[in-house]
Amino acid sequence: MRKILVIAAAFVAAVYGLWQLSSARSFQLFGELIQRVETDDKVVALTIDDGPSKRYTNEIVALLAQQQVKATFFITGKEAEQNPDEVRLIYQAGHQLGNHSYSHPRMLFMSPSAVVSEIERTDAAIRAAGYQGEILFRPPYGKKLLVLPWYLAQQQRKTIMWDLEPETDPTLAADAQAMANYVIEHTRPGSIVLMHLMYQSRQSSREALPLVIKGLKQRGYRFVIVSELLAMPLQT
Numbered sequence: 275m276r277k278i279l280v281i282a283a284a285f286v287a288a289v290y291g292l293w294q295l296s297s298a299r300s301f302q303l304f305g306e307l308i309q310r311v312e313t314d315d316k317v318v319a320l321t322i323d324d325g326p327s328k329r330y331t332n333e334i335v336a337l338l339a340q341q342q343v344k345a346t347f348f349i350t351g352k353e354a355e356q357n358p359d360e361v362r363l364i365y366q367a368g369h370q371l372g373n374h375s376y377s378h379p380r381m382l383f384m385s386p387s388a389v390v391s392e393i394e395r396t397d398a399a400i401r402a403a404g405y406q407g408e409i410l411f412r413p414p415y416g417k418k419l420l421v422l423p424w425y426l427a428q429q430q431r432k433t434i435m436w437d438l439e440p441e442t443d444p445t446l447a448a449d450a451q452a453m454a455n456y457v458i459e460h461t462r463p464g465s466i467v468l469m470h471l472m473y474q475s476r477q478s479s480r481e482a483l484p485l486v487i488k489g490l491k492q493r494g495y496r497f498v499i500v501s502e503l504l505a506m507p508l509q510t
């Protein structure tokens with residue numbers, strides 16, 4: 275009986291450990307994981323996940339144009355297929371596009387063929403809309419464990435995570451000003467900020483966006499796309 279309990283406890287600990295590992299923002303088993311870039315320059319990358327949606331892409335792209343800011347959009351293959359005009363709108367405005375899987379699953383215990391299909395169908399949808407830039411990858415929910423990092427490492431493709439996600443704190447998520455203040459306070463040179471703006475439920479995030487941009491510009495930050503951030507000279 276005791277032995278069974280010990281084995282059960284070890285099993286639970288192992289599963290818990292794997293789950294924690296799968297969500298780690300700064301570590302994975304294979305390949306390169308980017309959470310933030312160590313640089314002395316006051317640069318920050320704004321990354322916008324999911325979509326593109328028909329309803330909000332226009333509004334977001336117009337807002338970024340008004341602020342003269344370039345961002346990186348991690349989009350799903352499914353939505354890219356449904357809304358190719360919105361994909362074009364994003365990259366024609368000078369923003370970078372990234373692959374955020376095809377159907378937004380937790381890519382944790384998926385078969386290798388399912389992982390490959392999620393990634394390749396999305397690349398194909400982004401290319402079909404005419405985008406020619408580098409396609410970065412960000413896993414849905416930041417989840418990855420074995421197959422996904424291994425596959426990306428084979429392709430010499432980096433996994434792009436983030437160091438700031440103000441929306442995960444529910445008290446911040448509901449309050450645009452609080453969300454903006456949090457991001458402005460916590461951004462460091464080389465930070466990657468994650469925001470979700472593409473769906474109706476994210477009204478306060480959309481309201482926070484101009485506040486974030488103005489506040490960070492006032493502090494001397496310059497907004498860059500993720501590829502530019504990765505090319506920054508490293509901290510000395």
Ligand SMILES: [Zn+2]
Nearest residue numbers: 323324414415
């Ligand atoms: Zn997502």
